[in-house]
Amino acid sequence: xxxxxxxxxxxxxxxxxxxxxxxxxxxxxxxxxxxxxxxxxxxxxxxxxxxxxxxxxxxxxxxxxxxxxxxxxxxxxxxxxxxxxxxxxxxxxxxxxxxxxxxxxxxxxxxxxxxxxxxxxxxxxxxxxxxxxxxxxxxxxxxxxxxxxxxxxxxxxxxxxxxxxxxxxxxxxxxxxxxxxxxxxxxxxxxxxxxxxxxxxxxxxxxxxxxxxxxxxxxxxxxxxxxxxxxxxxxxxxxxxxxxxxxxxxxxxxxxxxxxxxxxxxxxx
Ligand code: DGL
Numbered sequence: 001x002x003x004x005x006x007x008x009x010x011x012x013x014x015x016x017x018x019x020x021x022x023x024x025x026x027x028x029x030x031x032x033x034x035x036x037x038x039x040x041x042x043x044x045x046x047x048x049x050x051x052x053x054x055x056x057x058x059x060x061x062x063x064x065x066x067x068x069x070x071x072x073x074x075x076x077x078x079x080x081x082x083x084x085x086x087x088x089x090x091x092x093x094x095x096x097x098x099x100x101x102x103x104x105x106x107x108x109x110x111x112x113x114x115x116x117x118x119x120x121x122x123x124x125x126x127x128x129x130x131x132x133x134x135x136x137x138x139x140x141x142x143x144x145x146x147x148x149x150x151x152x153x154x155x156x157x158x159x160x161x162x163x164x165x166x167x168x169x170x171x172x173x174x175x176x177x178x179x180x181x182x183x184x185x186x187x188x189x190x191x192x193x194x195x196x197x198x199x200x201x202x203x204x205x206x207x208x209x210x211x212x213x214x215x216x217x218x219x220x221x222x223x224x225x226x227x228x229x230x231x232x233x234x235x236x237x238x239x240x241x242x243x244x245x246x247x248x249x250x251x252x253x254x255x256x257x258x259x260x261x262x263x264x265x266x267x268x269x
Contacts, residue, residue, distance in 0.1 A: 001067050003228065009073065013249060015033065028230055032064050041148070043142075056269065072095060072186050072212070078125065095209075097133075099207065100129035107204075109136065113182065115183060120185065126138065145167075152249075161198065183208075234259065
């Protein structure tokens with residue numbers, strides 16, 4: 001089992017920002033990434049539909065013999081308890097708790113602003129996770145256009161900037177003023193430069209990628225599932241639509257080129 005890959009999934013390419021941190025933290029591990037590109041976005045769909053999609057994605061990864069599943073999607077983390085039940089004893093890790101931890105550490109007692117998909121905001125997962133870990137005032141804003149914008153590769157320029165102002169200006173004007181802005185969607189780190197500029201220098205930006213990688217590293221160690229030392233292997237990618245586009249645009253999220261030969265089209269239904 002130690003030799004098996006880690007499975008990672010998202011609705012599209014956003015989860016690649018988490019995989020980037022996982023690869024950096026765990027260079028000896030192999031990864032299989034699944035992007036449900038045919039059904040993106042998850043963020044505007046009901047919790048029941050997202051749960052069904054997440055179960056199908058995780059099941060496809062288990063068929064590839066993975067040793068652990070990372071839900072690299074905040075919206076799909078609504079399915080964490082269901083996936084834990086369905087996949088037991090296979091460990092499953094979500095991004096909400098690690099994200100809440102990162103935000104609390106950065107905010108130092110000040111209010112936290114959370115931007116996320118409509119589904120994540122409505123479900124209140126971050127409000128609950130922050131409360132459970134010690135608590136802070138939380139202001140939330142759904143930013144649905146950030147997902148297509150980043151998947152389109154439109155991560156800079158006047159359009160991205162105008163949309164960021166539209167979402168962030170009212171959120172960051174709330175009183176008392178937040179000191180930390182949590183990117184509660186794995187797509188948003190692709191827009192980090194624009195978001196940071198619009199938010200201003202006194203707001204710390206955090207996301208769940210590094211804290212999730214840390215949680216996965218801890219779990220592998222605790223469960224004795226660490227990979228044996230070896231030369232790093234190329235990740236495998238599974239997508240439900242448009243593999244060429246995934247290979248082309250995915251680099252924005254992963255931070256390194258994706259070889260189109262490593263992207264396979266799969267059907268989850
Ligand atoms: N990347 C996903 C997240 O972290 C959401 C994108 C979508 O709406 O599908 O919430």
